[in-house]
Structures are given as structure tokens and as C-alpha cells.
Amino acid sequence: MEPKPVTGRLVRFSVRMKRRTQRIRRPPHDRYLYLLILPGLLYFLLYKYLPMLGLVMSFQDYSPFLGFWDSPWVGWKHFRTMFAEPEALRVILNTLEISFLQILFAFPLPIILAIMINEVRLTLYKRLIQSLVYLPHFLSWVVVVGIFVVFLKSDGIVNNLLKMASIQPIPFLTSPEWFKPLIVFQVIWKESGWGTILILAALAGVNPQLYEAAVMDGANRWQQIWHITLPAIRSTIVILLILRLGSVMDTGFEQIFLMLNPFTMEVGNVLDTYVYFKGIQQGDISFATAVGMFKGVVGLILVVIANRLARKYGEGGIY
Known part of the structure; x- marks a missing residue:
């Protein structure tokens, strides 16, 4: 039997992603607004999320x-x-x-x-x-x-x-x-x-x-x-x-x-x-x-x- 709930969630997720992509592709002023978010996203990516990869050291006897x-x-x-x-x-x-x-x-x-x-x-x-x-x-x-x-x-x-x-x-x-x-x-x-x-x-x-x-x-x-x-x-x-x-x-x-x-x-x-x-x-x-x-x-x-x-x-x- 097909796992209908999982399939339904995947369909809803794909629909939401398609709508968001369409919003980004709207007239130029919308794209510029998304560009304003980019510096903040890069900050969190570089200084908050990428350093989390170092948490692997807590499961090692790490040596530089x-x-x-x-x-x-x-x-x-x-x-x-x-x-x-x-x-x-x-x-x-x-x-x-x-x-x-x-x-x-x-x-x-x-x-x-x-x-x-x-x-x-x-x-x-x-x-x-x-x-x-x-x-x-x-x-x-x-x-x-x-x-x-x-x-x-x-x-x-x-x-x-x-x-x-x-x-x-x-x-x-x-x-x-x-x-x-x-x-x-x-x-x-x-x-x-x-x-x-x-x-x-x-x-x-x-x-x-x-x-x-x-x-x-x-x-x-x-x-x-x-x-x-x-x-x-x-x-x-x-x-x-x-x-x-x-x-x-x-x-x-x-x-x-x-x-x-x-x-x-x-x-x-x-x-x-x-x-x-x-x-x-x-x-x-x-x-x-x-x-x-x-x-x-x-x-x-x-x-x-x-x-x-x-x-x-x-x-x-x-x-």
C-alpha cells in the first residue's frame, strides 16, 4: 500500500516551493527586496551555521x-x-x-x-x-x-x-x-x-x-x-x-x-x-x-x- 500521508506532504512541500519561486520571479522590485535579505543570510550561514560543523570534535579526541x-x-x-x-x-x-x-x-x-x-x-x-x-x-x-x-x-x-x-x-x-x-x-x-x-x-x-x-x-x-x-x-x-x-x-x-x-x-x-x-x-x-x-x-x-x-x-x- 502506498504511504499516502508522506506522499501528500511531499506534494504540499513541492507546491509551496513552486509558489515561493514564482514570488521571487515576480517584477524586479520583488527580486531586489530578496537581495536585501542576502547579507543577513550570508552572515548567519558563515558565522552561525558553518561553525556548527566543528561540533564533530565533541565526539573525537581531536588533534589539530x-x-x-x-x-x-x-x-x-x-x-x-x-x-x-x-x-x-x-x-x-x-x-x-x-x-x-x-x-x-x-x-x-x-x-x-x-x-x-x-x-x-x-x-x-x-x-x-x-x-x-x-x-x-x-x-x-x-x-x-x-x-x-x-x-x-x-x-x-x-x-x-x-x-x-x-x-x-x-x-x-x-x-x-x-x-x-x-x-x-x-x-x-x-x-x-x-x-x-x-x-x-x-x-x-x-x-x-x-x-x-x-x-x-x-x-x-x-x-x-x-x-x-x-x-x-x-x-x-x-x-x-x-x-x-x-x-x-x-x-x-x-x-x-x-x-x-x-x-x-x-x-x-x-x-x-x-x-x-x-x-x-x-x-x-x-x-x-x-x-x-x-x-x-x-x-x-x-x-x-x-x-x-x-x-x-x-x-x-x-x-
């Missing part, structure tokens, strides 16, 4: 002298090693803890900040606030960490103020207990202002007549925010959360690497820095590739699960 074809295959050896080593498990837990702390504290703040900015009625004052909160985003992590070091080192400004208040100085930079709060606070200070851009754009699309009707019904500002503003930007918040979950295993190499020291290595070593130490410093390229592949797979699974949950509860999702 032997290359991809002659390096011995070891199957799942590096993945088993990753889950068997106590150090690797500790690094995974550190990564998850820092990432979820950022989601818990740093993710909601741009939303709150955008709503507060949107409530400002004086345009000049609103633009001034926007400019001030955007500025830290344009500083590199080297500059940001340098500022925090100047303020928080043992003879820095904060500890000198504590001494003047007869309070014992606090070893902020060498204390394991302070490492993760400092990381989260740095992310909040640097990125919260920049994160308000999409939220403010979503708020600009809210129909003003909804607020006028709410005022006529006697709603105060808090009730308007709760019943109009937040529901209006809910889909944008859901999409941003789904995208953020996709990078849950990525805490940022530069910031963590610059903040690490021998005293905080146990609580601060994450997958990004672990890959650097293993792959670059120790030359274990295959193991580092396996760790990187693990990060990508976890991110993909979280995005798919979050997207399905969003669609199940009535949101659009990202696909």
Missing part, C-alpha cells in the same frame, strides 16, 4: 595535527566525563544559579523601569532619564568591572566610608558570599536601561482611548497599569522571557572572567569560563566542544518547552 577526518572517534566519552567530574557538575550548578538569579532580579527590572518612564508626562525629563539609563550599556565589561573594583576593593571608596562609620571593612571582591550578588547587580546596572527599549516600543502601541475609558470608570494610575498596561505588553514580555531562557546556560564570559580570582573560583567558575580553562589553557578542545554543545542543547530544549507553554496559554510565542 590530524584534523577532523583522522582524529580518533570516542563517541560519548566527553559527555560522560562532563557528568562524572565533580568540578563539571559544580560549574553547571554555578551557571544555573547565576542565570536564574539574573532572570529573577534582572529580567523584571527593565519592565518596571519602562513602565515608570512611560508614566512621566514631561517629555524633556523623560528623554533625559532614558538617556541616563541607556548609557551604562555602551560601557565594556572591562570598564564596568574596573569601576566596581575601584569602589569595592579593600581600600576603596565603600570600605573607606565603612571605616569612617566605625564599621568593619567587607572583602567584597574576595568573598564567595558576595560574588553572585555583585554579578547580578552589575548586570542590572549595565543592561536594565537598554532592556527598556522593546518594552517602551510595546507601550507606544497601546491605544490611549483605553486609558481614557479607564479614567471615566474611576480607575487610578495603579489600576490602569495593572489592567491595561501590563496586559498590553504581556506578549512582548513572554517573547523576551522565552529568548532569555534560550541563553540560560550562557552567563557571559567577559564579566565572570574579570571578576574571578582564586578566592571566588569555587562559586564563580561557570560553563563559559570552564570552556576557556579547559579548551584554551589546557588544550582539551574536544571536551570544551562537548560542554559548548551541551549548553546549546539545553538552551534549545528550554526554548521549545517555554514556547509550547506560551502557545498553550494563548500567547503567540516565537514560532
Whole structure:
């Protein structure tokens, strides 16, 4: 018996491809629009998809002298090693803890900040606030960490103020207990202002007549925010959360690497820095590739699960 469902899918696929080809062959202006997409497609092809061929190293004991074809295959050896080593498990837990702390504290703040900015009625004052909160985003992590070091080192400004208040100085930079709060606070200070851009754009699309009707019904500002503003930007918040979950295993190499020291290595070593130490410093390229592949797979699974949950509860999702 012929597999009719498969045949039907092939026919539908061929029809869709034929229609797309016909659209590309339409009058010249349509072809020019497709040409505008070409640079972006080439970028993703060259810098995102072709490098994925290197993932084959995670299943080999890769040697640069032997290359991809002659390096011995070891199957799942590096993945088993990753889950068997106590150090690797500790690094995974550190990564998850820092990432979820950022989601818990740093993710909601741009939303709150955008709503507060949107409530400002004086345009000049609103633009001034926007400019001030955007500025830290344009500083590199080297500059940001340098500022925090100047303020928080043992003879820095904060500890000198504590001494003047007869309070014992606090070893902020060498204390394991302070490492993760400092990381989260740095992310909040640097990125919260920049994160308000999409939220403010979503708020600009809210129909003003909804607020006028709410005022006529006697709603105060808090009730308007709760019943109009937040529901209006809910889909944008859901999409941003789904995208953020996709990078849950990525805490940022530069910031963590610059903040690490021998005293905080146990609580601060994450997958990004672990890959650097293993792959670059120790030359274990295959193991580092396996760790990187693990990060990508976890991110993909979280995005798919979050997207399905969003669609199940009535949101659009990202696909």
C-alpha cells in the first residue's frame, strides 16, 4: 500500500516551493527586496551555521595535527566525563544559579523601569532619564568591572566610608558570599536601561482611548497599569522571557572572567569560563566542544518547552 500521508506532504512541500519561486520571479522590485535579505543570510550561514560543523570534535579526541577526518572517534566519552567530574557538575550548578538569579532580579527590572518612564508626562525629563539609563550599556565589561573594583576593593571608596562609620571593612571582591550578588547587580546596572527599549516600543502601541475609558470608570494610575498596561505588553514580555531562557546556560564570559580570582573560583567558575580553562589553557578542545554543545542543547530544549507553554496559554510565542 502506498504511504499516502508522506506522499501528500511531499506534494504540499513541492507546491509551496513552486509558489515561493514564482514570488521571487515576480517584477524586479520583488527580486531586489530578496537581495536585501542576502547579507543577513550570508552572515548567519558563515558565522552561525558553518561553525556548527566543528561540533564533530565533541565526539573525537581531536588533534589539530590530524584534523577532523583522522582524529580518533570516542563517541560519548566527553559527555560522560562532563557528568562524572565533580568540578563539571559544580560549574553547571554555578551557571544555573547565576542565570536564574539574573532572570529573577534582572529580567523584571527593565519592565518596571519602562513602565515608570512611560508614566512621566514631561517629555524633556523623560528623554533625559532614558538617556541616563541607556548609557551604562555602551560601557565594556572591562570598564564596568574596573569601576566596581575601584569602589569595592579593600581600600576603596565603600570600605573607606565603612571605616569612617566605625564599621568593619567587607572583602567584597574576595568573598564567595558576595560574588553572585555583585554579578547580578552589575548586570542590572549595565543592561536594565537598554532592556527598556522593546518594552517602551510595546507601550507606544497601546491605544490611549483605553486609558481614557479607564479614567471615566474611576480607575487610578495603579489600576490602569495593572489592567491595561501590563496586559498590553504581556506578549512582548513572554517573547523576551522565552529568548532569555534560550541563553540560560550562557552567563557571559567577559564579566565572570574579570571578576574571578582564586578566592571566588569555587562559586564563580561557570560553563563559559570552564570552556576557556579547559579548551584554551589546557588544550582539551574536544571536551570544551562537548560542554559548548551541551549548553546549546539545553538552551534549545528550554526554548521549545517555554514556547509550547506560551502557545498553550494563548500567547503567540516565537514560532
